[in-house]
Amino acid sequence: MLVTPPTARAVKSPRGNTRVVPTGVERPYGREEIIVSKTDTKGVIRYANDIFLRVAGYDESEIVGMPHNVIRHPGMPRAVFQVMWDTISSGEELFAYVVNLAADGGHYWVLAHVTPTFDATGTIVGYHSNRRWVEPEIRDEVEAVYARVLHAEAAQQKTSDAIAAGVAALVDELASAGHTLDTWVWAMAGREMAGRQMAGAR
Numbered sequence: 001m002l003v004t005p006p007t008a009r010a011v012k013s014p015r016g017n018t019r020v021v022p023t024g025v026e027r028p029y030g031r032e033e034i035i036v037s038k039t040d041t042k043g044v045i046r047y048a049n050d051i052f053l054r055v056a057g058y059d060e061s062e063i064v065g066m067p068h069n070v071i072r073h074p075g076m077p078r079a080v081f082q083v084m085w086d087t088i089s090s091g092e093e094l095f096a097y098v099v100n101l102a103a104d105g106g107h108y109w110v111l112a113h114v115t116p117t118f119d120a121t122g123t124i125v126g127y128h129s130n131r132r133w134v135e136p137e138i139r140d141e142v143e144a145v146y147a148r149v150l151h152a153e154a155a156q157q158k159t160s161d162a163i164a165a166g167v168a169a170l171v172d173e174l175a176s177a178g179h180t181l182d183t184w185v186w187a188m189a190g191r192e193m194a195g196r197q198m199a200g201a202r
């Protein structure tokens with residue numbers, strides 16, 4: 001069943017009414033750094049670590065209390081967030097490649113590990129995301145798949161139709177390569193890890 005992501009609405013920059021326009025400039029960060037945020041059950045940011053603040057280019061006071069789509073990049077298909085919310089709201093974890101939009105219009109790719117947080121009774125009380133650096137060749141591959149999913153979404157007028165078309169395009173494309181979203185991400189993450197080990201061994 002598809003759930004509606006709770007932040008599915010337009011969001012303005014925390015710095016006023018103007019939307020952040022992507023510049024195409026990458027914001028680098030270290031391979032050893034972990035970009036962390038925590039949200040409530042609606043995806044409103046309740047915590048961001050210093051690395052998040054530096055890479056996204058916001059002060060803590062600007063970002064805490066904002067819906068997480070404040071850093072949504074237009075290159076991200078809606079379908080990926082739909083799958084994310086479906087997964088985490090059902091109590092499961094999700095790994096996904098995401099490109100984010102920084103306050104200055106720059107962007108940064110991450111491999112996000114998003115998990116629900118439970119209270120003592122097993123109720124979901126929020127979500128947590130840890131994000132790591134993505135190697136350029138993996139980014140290019142993901143971007144190509146996402147571009148095709150975005151194309152399928154753009155052909156639809158209604159948001160709900162766009163999401164359904166995007167999910168279908170994503171699932172079909174990955175299935176034709178013998179993958180689900182999960183196994184696709186893991187195959188690429190495995191290649192990234194192997195590449196780093198080779199580089200470390202040299």
Ligand SMILES: Cc1cc2nc3c(=O)[nH]c(=O)nc-3n(C[C@H](O)[C@H](O)[C@H](O)COP(=O)(O)O)c2cc1C
Nearest residue numbers: 005007008009039043068069071072081127128129
């Ligand atoms: C813990 C957590 C972390 C998230 N991290 C991001 C993120 O880094 N970038 C992003 O665009 N959306 C992130 N989201 C998803 C947003 O809540 C939202 O669904 C997405 O930006 C799409 O927004 P839209 O449907 O309003 O376009 C995160 C959600 C949660 C619960």
